Every structure is written in structure tokens, then in C-alpha cells.
Amino acid sequence: MTTMTTEISDRQLVEQEIGRRTTQGWLVVSQTEHTVQLRKPRQWSRLGLGLFVALPMFLGLFYPPLFGLAILGLLFVLVDYLLRREQTAYVTADELRRQHTSQSAGEAVKIPDGEAARCSACGGAVRAAADRCKHCGKTFAG
Numbered sequence: 001m002t003t004m005t006t007e008i009s010d011r012q013l014v015e016q017e018i019g020r021r022t023t024q025g026w027l028v029v030s031q032t033e034h035t036v037q038l039r040k041p042r043q044w045s046r047l048g049l050g051l052f053v054a055l056p057m058f059l060g061l062f063y064p065p066l067f068g069l070a071i072l073g074l075l076f077v078l079v080d081y082l083l084r085r086e087q088t089a090y091v092t093a094d095e096l097r098r099q100h101t102s103q104s105a106g107e108a109v110k111i112p113d114g115e116a117a118r119c120s121a122c123g124g125a126v127r128a129a130a131d132r133c134k135h136c137g138k139t140f141a142g
């Protein structure tokens with residue numbers, strides 16, 4: 001009897017992972033049938049730009065001294081950008097298959113995602129040290 005997991009090829013697992021990651025801003029560096037290497041370039045903090053730059057500039061239309069706050073905010077967001085690092089990831093089909101297998105068994109696993117991790121069951125961001133998902137409550141295997 002064949003199970004679901006054996007029907008999914010390494011290539012398909014890798015393609016699925018690439019599909020998931022590219023929607024999150026990851027770029028494929030190199031790819032084989034069994035592995036994929038990705039990188040995620042530094043990104044500006046959209047929240048920071050909105051909150052500390054766009055908002056004070058808008059309010060500055062009514063109260064001009066706030067334009068100064070927008071300039072400070074821009075410096076703040078620039079420093080934040082410079083402190084960010086490009087993330088890299090190396091994923092093998094074996095890892096993805098293990099995740100897939102435990103997923104079918106009703107468990108979740110942590111998928112390393114830069115300095116943090118993701119829950120394989122719901123995709124929510126979790127701490128790398130977490131032993132259960134704060135979003136869906138599943139316990140992490142391994």
C-alpha cells in the first residue's frame with residue numbers, strides 16, 4: 001500500500017517550498033531537484049515608514065513643526081534598515097518530507113525562517129525555541 005507522502009516527489013516538495021517562500025519575498029539562489037537555496041534581501045520597515053515618517057509628514061500639513069519629527073523618523077528607519085541582515089536559507093527535500101509526514105500525522109513542526117520559525121500546520125510565525133504553536137496550539141514534534 002502506498003501512502004500519500006511517497007507519491008510526492010522531491011521536486012514537488014521543493015517547488016511547493018519555493019512557491020511559499022517567494023510570496024514572502026525570498027529569492028531563489030540555486031536549485032536542484034532535491035535542494036533549494038534562497039535569500040531574502042533586507043527590507044525597509046513598512047510599519048516604521050508609515051508610523052514615523054508618513055504620519056508626522058501628514059500631520060505636519062496642519063502643524064509644521066511635526067515635519068522635523070518626520071526627518072528624525074526617517075533617520076530612525078534608515079538605521080533600522082542598516083541593522084537588518086539579509087537572510088539565507090538552505091532547504092532539502094528530506095527536511096520538507098519530514099515536515100510533510102508529521103503534518104499528515106496531525107503534528108506540526110517548526111520550519112526555520114531566518115532567526116525565527118514558522119508553524120508547518122498554520123504557517124504562523126513562532127519563536128525558534130517554542131515547543132507549541134501559539135496560533136493553532138499544536139505541539140511541535142522533535
Ligand SMILES: [Zn+2]
Nearest residue numbers: 119122133136
Ligand atoms: Zn500553528
